[in-house]
Amino acid sequence: MELTHPLVLDGWFKEISDEYFPGQAFSLRVEKILYAKKSKFQDVLLFKSTDFGNVLVLDGVIQCTERDEFSYQEMITHVAMFAHGNPKRVLVIGGGDGGVLREAVKHPSLERATLVEIDDMVIKLSKKYLPKMAGSYQNEKVNVVLGDGFKFLKDCASKDDAQKYDVIITDSSDPEGPAEAFFQKDYFTLLYNALTPRGIVISMASENIWLDINKLRDLRKTAAEVFPVAKISNCTIPTYTSGQISLLCCARDANIDVSIPSRTLPRDEEIKLFRYYNSRIHESSFILPTWADQIIYHS
Amino acid sequence: MELTHPLVLDGWFKEISDEYFPGQAFSLRVEKILYAKKSKFQDVLLFKSTDFGNVLVLDGVIQCTERDEFSYQEMITHVAMFAHGNPKRVLVIGGGDGGVLREAVKHPSLERATLVEIDDMVIKLSKKYLPKMAGSYQNEKVNVVLGDGFKFLKDCASKDDAQKYDVIITDSSDPEGPAEAFFQKDYFTLLYNALTPRGIVISMASENIWLDINKLRDLRKTAAEVFPVAKISNCTIPTYTSGQISLLCCARDANIDVSIPSRTLPRDEEIKLFRYYNSRIHESSFILPTWADQIIYHS
Numbered sequence: 001m002e003l004t005h006p007l008v009l010d011g012w013f014k015e016i017s018d019e020y021f022p023g024q025a026f027s028l029r030v031e032k033i034l035y036a037k038k039s040k041f042q043d044v045l046l047f048k049s050t051d052f053g054n055v056l057v058l059d060g061v062i063q064c065t066e067r068d069e070f071s072y073q074e075m076i077t078h079v080a081m082f083a084h085g086n087p088k089r090v091l092v093i094g095g096g097d098g099g100v101l102r103e104a105v106k107h108p109s110l111e112r113a114t115l116v117e118i119d120d121m122v123i124k125l126s127k128k129y130l131p132k133m134a135g136s137y138q139n140e141k142v143n144v145v146l147g148d149g150f151k152f153l154k155d156c157a158s159k160d161d162a163q164k165y166d167v168i169i170t171d172s173s174d175p176e177g178p179a180e181a182f183f184q185k186d187y188f189t190l191l192y193n194a195l196t197p198r199g200i201v202i203s204m205a206s207e208n209i210w211l212d213i214n215k216l217r218d219l220r221k222t223a224a225e226v227f228p229v230a231k232i233s234n235c236t237i238p239t240y241t242s243g244q245i246s247l248l249c250c251a252r253d254a255n256i257d258v259s260i261p262s263r264t265l266p267r268d269e270e271i272k273l274f275r276y277y278n279s280r281i282h283e284s285s286f287i288l289p290t291w292a293d294q295i296i297y298h299s
Numbered sequence: 300m301e302l303t304h305p306l307v308l309d310g311w312f313k314e315i316s317d318e319y320f321p322g323q324a325f326s327l328r329v330e331k332i333l334y335a336k337k338s339k340f341q342d343v344l345l346f347k348s349t350d351f352g353n354v355l356v357l358d359g360v361i362q363c364t365e366r367d368e369f370s371y372q373e374m375i376t377h378v379a380m381f382a383h384g385n386p387k388r389v390l391v392i393g394g395g396d397g398g399v400l401r402e403a404v405k406h407p408s409l410e411r412a413t414l415v416e417i418d419d420m421v422i423k424l425s426k427k428y429l430p431k432m433a434g435s436y437q438n439e440k441v442n443v444v445l446g447d448g449f450k451f452l453k454d455c456a457s458k459d460d461a462q463k464y465d466v467i468i469t470d471s472s473d474p475e476g477p478a479e480a481f482f483q484k485d486y487f488t489l490l491y492n493a494l495t496p497r498g499i500v501i502s503m504a505s506e507n508i509w510l511d512i513n514k515l516r517d518l519r520k521t522a523a524e525v526f527p528v529a530k531i532s533n534c535t536i537p538t539y540t541s542g543q544i545s546l547l548c549c550a551r552d553a554n555i556d557v558s559i560p561s562r563t564l565p566r567d568e569e570i571k572l573f574r575y576y577n578s579r580i581h582e583s584s585f586i587l588p589t590w591a592d593q594i595i596y597h598s
Contacts, residue, residue, distance in 0.1 A: 012324070023350025024537070025311070027324040051322025068509065071588065210367065210537040236535065236543055236588075238323070238509045243542010244535055276588040284583030289370065289535075289575040 003033035005045050007060055013047060015062055021211060021241045028052055028065070028239070034129055039121040042173070046129050052239060054129050056097060058122070058173050064097055065239045069133060072204075073099035074277040075235040075285065076247055080167045080202035081107055082261040082282060083249065087166040090114070091194070093149035093182070095171035096122030098134035104169075105139050106273050114165075116145045116152045150181050156194035164196045170203040183219060188226040188250070195252050201227070205246040208234065209292040216246055217296045228254035232296055233285040235276070247285075259286035302332035304344050306359055312346060314361055320510060320540045327351055327364070327538070333428055338420040341472070345428050351538060353428050355396060357421070357472050363396055364538045368432060371503075372398035373576040374534040374584065375546055379466045379501035380406055381560040381581060382548065386465040389413070390493070392448035392481070394470035395421030397433035403468075404438050405572050413464075415444045415451045449480050455493035463495045469502035482518060487525040487549070494551050500526075504545040507533065508591040515545055516595045527553035531595055532584040534575070546584075558585035 007013055008030050016025040028049045035046040045057040053066025064072070077100050081087045088111040092100050096117035104113045117123055123144070126134040136142055145152060149170070156164060168191055172182045181187055182203065191201045203223075207216040209232075216232065224230040227250035236244045249258040256262075264279040288296065306312055307329050315324040327348045334345040344356040352365025363371070376399050380386045387410040391399045395416035403412045416422055422443070425433040435441055444451060448469070455463060467490055471481045480486055481502065490500045502522075506515040508531075515531065523529040526549035535543045548557040555561075563578040587595065 014326075023328040023348060025326040025328075027313075027326065029322040029324075049322060210535065210542075234535075236509065236533075236541075238541035242535075242537035243509075271589055271593060275590040278589045278592075280586045281588055284586040287579045287583040289580055290570055290577045291574040293577075294570060 003036050005033055005036040007045065007057070008033060008047065013045075013049075013055070013057065015060065015241070017060070024241070026062075026239070026241065028055060028062075035125055039119050041119045044121060044125065046125055055239075056126070056130060061173065062239050063173065064099065064130070064133065066130065066132060068237050068239055069099055071235050071237045071276045072240070072245060073103050073133070074274055075233065076100060076169055076171060076202055076204060077103035078274065078277040079233050079247065079249055079258070079282055079285065080169055080200045082263055082279070083251065083256065083258040084166050084198065084200045085262040088112070089165045089196075091165040091168045092116070093153070093168065093170045093172065095169065097126040097130055098123070098137055100169055100171050101136040101139070101142055102133060105136050105141060110141055112143060113141055114143045114145060116147055116149045118146070118148050120146050150187065150190065153190035153194050157190065161196050164194055164199070166196050166199050168194060168199070168201045170201070172204055185222050185225060188223050191250075192226050192252060198251075198253050198256065200249065200251050200256070200258060202247055202249045205232070205248045208240075208242050208244045208246045209288065209296075210242040210244070213292060213295050217299065220248055220296060223248055223250050227252060229256060229258055231258055231286055232288065233259070234288070235285060259283055302335050304332055304335040306344065306356070307332060307346065312344075312348075312354070312356065314359065314540070316359070323540070325361075325538070325540065327354060327361075334424055338418050340418045343420060343424065345424055354538075355425070355429060360472065361538050362472065363398065363429070363432065365429065365431060367536050367538055368398055370534050370536045370575045371539070371544060372402050372432070373573055374532065375399060375468055375470060375501055375503060376402035377573065377576040378532050378546060378548055378557070378581055378584065379468055379499045381562060381578070382550065382555065382557040383465050383497065383499045384561040387411070388464045388495075390464040390467045391415070392452070392467065392469045392471065394468065396425040396429055397422070397436055399468055399470050400435040400438070400441055401432060404435050404440060409440055411442060412440055413442045413444060415446055415448045417445070417447050419445050449486065449489065452486075452489035452493050456489065460495050463493055463498070465495050465498050467493060467498070467500045469500070471503055484521050484524060487522045490549075491525050491551060497550075497552050497555065499548065499550050499555070499557060501546055501548045504531070504547045507539075507541050507543045507545045508587065508595075509541040509543070512591060512594050516598065519547055519595060522547055522549050525549075526551060528555060528557055530557055530585055531587065532558070533587070534584060558582055
């Protein structure tokens with residue numbers, strides 16, 4: 001029997017939200033629905049698109065497509081990991097599709113990447129339908145914890161520095177649903193306490209400068225109440241709303257400028273390792289259009 | 300009687316093209332159709348959207364919305380005009396909505412801005428429905444020519460330098476329809492011959508790195524057969540396909556690096572004059588993700 005999903009009509013998936021992006025909608029043509037079911041935590045839809053490869057949708061919002069996922073996965077991972085001088089221990093909150101793990105293991109300094117994902121179904125389905133993203137689950141440096149990221153971080157606070165993290169990447173879904181807590185001050189405090197002294201965090205901001213820029217400003221302000229350094233980086237990705245997503249990158253040490261890589265690779269290595277990230281893109285991703293810079297940093 | 304248009308269904312305008320962006324579509328919710336008619340040259344649709352202000356659509360493709368037009372208009376104008384040291388004479392091919400004129404007259408060095416638009420209807424409708432864009436038609440430095448840009452440029456070739464242009468901005472619609480000739484080598488030759496020796500040209504590339512990047516590469520290569528300097532700049536704009544558009548910027552003088560402004564304004568002046576453009580965005584707009592840089596400049 002052919003699978004169906006309420007958001008797939010006449011062969012098109014339509015992403016629409018009166019609350020988060022009123023008046024605009026983005027559609028992808030569906031070749032075949034691969035999976036459609038509610039997990040314990042969220043509505044999961046996986047389909048093969050005609051032009052963007054396989055697509056993962058959680059609670060009606062596109063999480064990744066095989067054609068453009070590298071942009072987001074590389075930027076959320078490498079902006080944080082290159083802002084750090086020598087990242088050995090990395091924690092990923094969410095990220096069940098495995099894309100961040102794939103990028104993190106490219107750093108020779110990495111000793112251990114721990115991924116805390118609440119929804120086992122996302123991991124299982126990604127291994128089956130997004131094999132290019134989920135290929136690093138077998139890597140010996142990778143450690144998977146099934147559970148709530150918020151709770152996991154709470155347990156980190158009492159550990160000594162050797163058990164803390166150099167980089168923490170929050171690769172969550174949007175604030176509605178299971179990821180709601182990841183956009184509050186309490187969460188940034190937990191992140192702060194789970195970091196080594198020169199540690200870096202980066203979070204999917206679930207916003208961009210063209211959507212609700214005031215919400216993006218407020219999120220950064222909330223983080224800046226906890227972290228001495230909190231900056232917004234942007235990457236382009238056509239299947240996210242407005243064709244881009246903002247990342248919020250923070251440092252525990254006031255002397256670290258996260259917008260400048262601590263290390264750079266020779267150009268030929270960058271070309272071999274990355275499709276999107278390079279040291280110049282790292283810096284330029286933090287440069288905002290005039291109006292956005294004014295609202296985010298001066299209002 | 301209420302106006303209708305075949306691309307407005309159930310209160311939404313849907314931008315869809317199997318040829319130019321297969322498998323993806325962008326929609327805007329329509330509050331009211333303001334105008335819908337075929338002009339002598341193209342299908343013209345103007346509607347009031349619920350969240351992006353008034354929207355101009357030519358041949359089914361969104362040309363501008365009041366909410367985000369400043370990004371494109373500022374970048375196509377100021378990247379070229381700041382790449383030039385002292386732009387006095389500016390020529391705009393297309394640009395009937397008036398947005399480029401609005402930006403060009405912000406430069407005190409400007410003596411004359413000539414706009415050559417083939418479709419008078421676009422100018423008339425913009426004055427009526429896009430008043431924030433079309434407000435500079437009254438400026439005494441502005442000169443409007445109704446006619447074909449290609450033919451206009453041919454007549455420039457035989458003029459002396461004092462009658463040529465420091466900056467030429469091609470703000471056309473997409474290559475299908477009346478703008479087709481603007482994407483061929485002959486056109487770049489005409490541009491070259493209509494420029495002063497240190498002149499700069501910039502063109503809407505009708506592409507971006509996420510769409511048909513090979514077509515973008517080929518367009519740049521075509522321009523590079525004529526101009527010693529030909530570089531790709533990018534700006535984000537949520538209502539263009541993939542949320543961005545590429546601009547092709549060329550210089551007649553091999554010693555001019557168009558990616559670096561020839562002049563910069565103090566920050567407080569930038570803030571007063573521009574919403575998107577600033578000198579740092581100018582430079583960063585030319586920095587490409589690794590894969591795009593490889594294809595465009597090294598393949």
